[in-house]
Amino acid sequence: MNIKQPENQSVTNNYSEIRGVIFDLDGVLTDTAEYHYRTWQKLADEEGIPFNREANEALRGVARRETLMYIIGNRQYPESKIQEMMDRKNRYYVESIEDITPKDLFPGVLQLFDDLKQAGIKIAIGSASKNARTVVQKLGIADKVDAIADGYSVNRPKPAPDLFLFAANLLGLQPSQCVVVEDAAAGIEAALAAGMFAVGIGPESRVGAAHVVLPGFSGVRWVDLAAKLSRAK
């Protein structure tokens, strides 16, 4: 477990004040981060642009246009070509999520959602994806979440705090009452900038700036996670 306090943030260190948990979607609740990667890889291969899994690590949580800009680097393309490439990648991505079912939820997610409901803690989705609502529907969790902030909600993408502040607002909560769960470095940065608790899912090398780092939700109960957060001073 990693325990750090973000600088210059007035995050409460009393977990009993936590009233909402904002979950990123891709790579947190299901494996769609992998689908995003594979479809960007397909596009890059078609265009003859070097790209690989390692380069993709920095692109987790990064919005569609910003991801493409990173991949093309200093290559110059007209806006029409940029638009066509974003559309093509999205077509591949939409095809790849067609067969998602509730079985694709990561282990432990439903148990954690149930724990949160029992504890009277609200649940939001905070995803940069414009496909987030479709994925949430396919996973069968639409009736379990209180609010969805997605790729249409704000202008400034992660690592800006805007999406999580938008989600907290939908829940009617203050930032200090919220926990963000993220698999992306950009998402942890956004959560800390919003003045929220951050739980990182994945390796320390990627999400080590979070207050608490977990490999996944398998066997994770809210009471235990809350206790870890309460020690994260």
Ligand SMILES: O=P(O)(O)OC[C@H]1O[C@@H](O)[C@H](O)[C@@H](O)[C@@H]1O
């Ligand atoms: O292209 P979409 O579906 O709007 O998704 C935007 C971004 O959404 C994020 O959730 C993913 O982590 C990124 O990989 C993705 O680029």
Ligand SMILES: [Mg+2]
């Ligand atoms: Mg993610």
